[in-house]
Amino acid sequence: MSTGKVLSGAGLRGQVAGKTALSTVGKTGSGLTYRGYDVKDLAAQCSFEEVAHLILKGELPTQAELTAYKAKLKSLRSLPQALKDVLERIPASAHPMDVMRTGCSMLGNLETEQSFAQQQDVTDRMLAIFPGLVNYWYNYSHHGKRIEVETGADSIAEQFLWTLHGKKPAQLHVDVMQASLILYAEHEFNASTFTARVCASTLSDMHSCITGAIGSLRGPLHGGANEAAMELIEKMVSPDDAEQKLLGMLARKEKIMGFGHAIYSESDPRNAVIKEWSEKLAKANGDTKLYDVSVRCEAVMWREKKLFCNADFFHASAYNYMGIPTKLFTPIFVCSRLTGWAAHVMEQRADNRIIRPSADYVGVEPRSVKPIAQRG
Ligand SMILES: CC(=O)SCCNC(=O)CCNC(=O)[C@H](O)C(C)(C)COP(=O)(O)OP(=O)(O)OC[C@H]1O[C@@H](n2cnc3c(N)ncnc32)[C@H](O)[C@@H]1OP(=O)(O)O
Numbered sequence: 540m541s542t543g544k545v546l547s548g549a550g551l552r553g554q555v556a557g558k559t560a561l562s563t564v565g566k567t568g569s570g571l572t573y574r575g576y577d578v579k580d581l582a583a584q585c586s587f588e589e590v591a592h593l594i595l596k597g598e599l600p601t602q603a604e605l606t607a608y609k610a611k612l613k614s615l616r617s618l619p620q621a622l623k624d625v626l627e628r629i630p631a632s633a634h635p636m637d638v639m640r641t642g643c644s645m646l647g648n649l650e651t652e653q654s655f656a657q658q659q660d661v662t663d664r665m666l667a668i669f670p671g672l673v674n675y676w677y678n679y680s681h682h683g684k685r686i687e688v689e690t691g692a693d694s695i696a697e698q699f700l701w702t703l704h705g706k707k708p709a710q711l712h713v714d715v716m717q718a719s720l721i722l723y724a725e726h727e728f729n730a731s732t733f734t735a736r737v738c739a740s741t742l743s744d745m746h747s748c749i750t751g752a753i754g755s756l757r758g759p760l761h762g763g764a765n766e767a768a769m770e771l772i773e774k775m776v777s778p779d780d781a782e783q784k785l786l787g788m789l790a791r792k793e794k795i796m797g798f799g800h801a802i803y804s805e806s807d808p809r810n811a812v813i814k815e816w817s818e819k820l821a822k823a824n825g826d827t828k829l830y831d832v833s834v835r836c837e838a839v840m841w842r843e844k845k846l847f848c849n850a851d852f853f854h855a856s857a858y859n860y861m862g863i864p865t866k867l868f869t870p871i872f873v874c875s876r877l878t879g880w881a882a883h884v885m886e887q888r889a890d891n892r893i894i895r896p897s898a899d900y901v902g903v904e905p906r907s908v909k910p911i912a913q914r915g
């Protein structure tokens with residue numbers, strides 16, 4: 540089992556900021572549970588839609604419920620013309636996380652949540668639309684192509700790969716995406732989820748909560764670490780080169796993205812799952828370099844610093860093996876974590892008090908305002 544760290548210090552570490560029935564981190568099972576189920580079991584046995592149903596509606600679906608839920612999500616994939624118009628105006632140089640933030644916000648203008656009774660429906664719409672949204676922009680801005688987002692894809696995992704590459708993806712790739720989306724779906728009071736809950740606590744609308752959360756996820760200390768990890772490992776030409784480069788970085792006290800965690804002390808349970816998929820992809824591709832380099836990084840970081848891979852590190856090689864451009868890595872995280880964010884917003888709304896902590900004042904003593912001519 541993965542245990543939690545002894546938590547104290549800055550960054551609100553170790554302070555209980557609310558209640559949740561959605562997940563536990565660093566407590567039981569392999570170290571991560573969604574509504575009582577171990578994430579490893581969910582990743583091995585379920586589709587992402589089943590896990591989204593669990594997180595958003597409270598229970599794993601029956602076959603009939605799953606069939607209905609998938610049919611609903613499939614029916615909600617189309618992009619409004621006004622949203623396409625906005626996406627077409629965003630330059631290729633933009634970061635896709637900024638595109639997602641703008642896309643989510645624009646959707647909130649077009650299909651505003653009028654009351655909290657609509658919270659499940661607006662969430663389902665975002666779940667259905669997000670993969671096509673970011674890939675519409677990507678294909679238009681990078682290849683001048685207006686893609687069809689109403690594909691024959693059977694799942695959100697397949698929809699992401701299909702709308703990115705313009706064709707039905709290989710089954711292995713769909714299976715990896717299913718597992719990846721499940722691993723990223725929910726993680727208690729992490730920074731982006733807390734952002735969503737703070738926004739929800741003002742009784743704001745769902746799109747505002749999700750737009751804010753996307754902004755928090757973007758940073759390299761959080762979801763952006765999967766892209767930063769890729770930028771690191773693609774510079775390493777062999778495991779020995781990886782070892783030399785890492786030792787140099789550690790000597791210079793640089794941060795190694797994709798390692799360490801705010802809550803876990805010895806391992807992140809999501810790593811073993813995505814690492815195994817990365818190995819399978821490497822073998823299927825007949826090119827194991829990225830995987831071998833990543834394995835050496837893991838060994839060196841543990842040996843030198845007792846730092847372990849978090850969920851992001853082996854996602855880098857896994858996504859790369861599937862031909863996903865690095866800058867689209869964190870948007871996939873968004874397509875998944877949307878479930879956790881929205882469920883937290885719903886939980887906050889159900890038992891709300893505005894989140895408003897206090898601060899220790901460390902500024903100057905009280906003083907009087909001088910007329911402008913006497914200042915300086
Ligand atoms: C899905 C996710 O969001 S998972 C997190 C993704 N983020 C990353 O991978 C970014 C790299 N990792 C980090 O920056 C950190 O480990 C965080 C942000 C995840 C957690 O931060 P904290 O809880 O403050 O880390 P922690 O208290 O364990 O740090 C202890 C020491 O280890 C160092 N450390 C932690 N992670 C790393 C790292 N990846 N590389 C080098 N040193 C590190 C810290 O600098 C700190 O040293 P110090 O005491 O001399 O300042």
Ligand SMILES: O=C([O-])CC(=O)C(=O)O
Nearest residue numbers: 725726728729730801850
């Ligand atoms: O919990 C955290 O601080 C970060 C994390 O791993 C996640 O959000 O998945």
